[in-house]
Amino acid sequence: xxxxxxxxxxxxxxxxxxxxxxxxxxxxxxxxxxxxxxxxxxxxxxxxxxxxxxxxxxxxxxxxxxxxxxxxxxxxxxxxxxxxxxxxxxxxxxxxxxxxxxxxxxxxxxxx
Amino acid sequence: xxxxxxxxxxxxxxxxxxxxxxxxxxxxxxxxxxxxxxxxxxxxxxxxxxxxxxxxxxxxxxxxxxxxxxxxxxxxxxxxxxxxxxxxxxxxxxxxxxxxxxxxxxxxxxxx
Numbered sequence: 502x503x504x505x506x507x508x509x510x511x512x513x514x515x516x517x518x519x520x521x522x523x524x525x526x527x528x529x530x531x532x533x534x535x536x537x538x539x540x541x542x543x544x545x546x547x548x549x550x551x552x553x554x555x556x557x558x559x560x561x562x563x564x565x566x567x568x569x570x571x572x573x574x575x576x577x578x579x580x581x582x583x584x585x586x587x588x589x590x591x592x593x594x595x596x597x598x599x600x601x602x603x604x605x606x607x608x609x610x611x612x613x
Numbered sequence: 614x615x616x617x618x619x620x621x622x623x624x625x626x627x628x629x630x631x632x633x634x635x636x637x638x639x640x641x642x643x644x645x646x647x648x649x650x651x652x653x654x655x656x657x658x659x660x661x662x663x664x665x666x667x668x669x670x671x672x673x674x675x676x677x678x679x680x681x682x683x684x685x686x687x688x689x690x691x692x693x694x695x696x697x698x699x700x701x702x703x704x705x706x707x708x709x710x711x712x713x714x715x716x717x718x719x720x721x722x723x724x725x
Contacts, residue, residue: 505656532711543617544657544700544715557712592656596711601647604656 503527505595505605506575513611520580520587522608526595533576534602535568538590550576583612615640617716619701626691626723634686634719636701646684647713648677649700657700660686691723 506525514520526533535547546560550570561568565583570576580587590609596602618637626632638646645664649657661670663679670677674695676687686699698720702713 534711536715543717544702544713546712546714549712594656601645601659601662602711603659604649606654606656 505530505593505603507591507593507605507608509608510606511609511611513613514583515613516584517582520583520610522578522580522591522593522610523575524578524593524595524605525575526593527603530595530597530603532596532598532602533570534594534596535576535578536592536594536604538592538607540589544592547578580610583610585612588612615703615705615714617701617703617714619699619716619719621719622717623720624722626688626721628692628723628725629690631687631689631691633688634699634701634721636684636686636716637682638684638701638703638716639682640703640705640714642706644704644706644708646679647702647704648675648684648686649702651698651700651718660699688721691721693723693725696721696723 508523533550536544538544548561548568549557565581567579588611590607592607594602594604616639620635645662647662648660651657661677666681668679674689678685698718700718702715
């Protein structure tokens with residue numbers, strides 16, 4: 502049983518470009534979470550999704566950031582018009598209902 | 614707002630030198646307290662979940678304990694392979710799904 506798969510592992514974008522981060526949850530997991538880890542800071546919750554539904558997006562910046570978890574395929578975190586402050590490690594986690602979750606290895610976004 | 618504070622920020626130990634990490638928290642009704650280990654360039658790896666004051670859990674050289682306001686992670690006779698960042702997180706009872714609030718982590722370095 503593969504773990505939570507995130508790709509790409511490393512992503513470099515120029516300021517103003519779009520970044521798309523993908524997350525495939527563990528088999529049988531219907532809940533997906535995105536967290537951001539800024540350099541020298543702790544993990545911060547961004548969004549919680551179930552298939553085709555955003556359940557809690559209280560940690561998402563209001564502009565430029567969006568997330569989806571379609572009926573088929575991976576969850577996508579999209580960052581439009583990236584700025585240097587978006588440089589961070591983005592972690593996805595998945596879980597079955599009402600249970601602890603498993604993290605992926607993360608996508609390290611660098612904005613140049 | 615839920616808050617988690619971990620101390621110390623960094624800890625240097627000699628191999629075999631036991632120590633404890635602290636996690637202080639404030640949460641409006643605790644559903645669970647989680648400990649994770651994070652190695653450089655990797656996602657957090659689940660260690661323990663504690664649910665109620667007085668609960669203890671052990672795994673190899675690690676032991677986690679919980680009171681109403683804090684949790685401790687005791688490392689007994691550590692080895693160099695225990696070097697990592699240890700993260701503490703809380704889940705509030707009313708949190709949608711399994712949203713976690715993380716502390717800043719304690720970086721542990723065990724020297725041979």
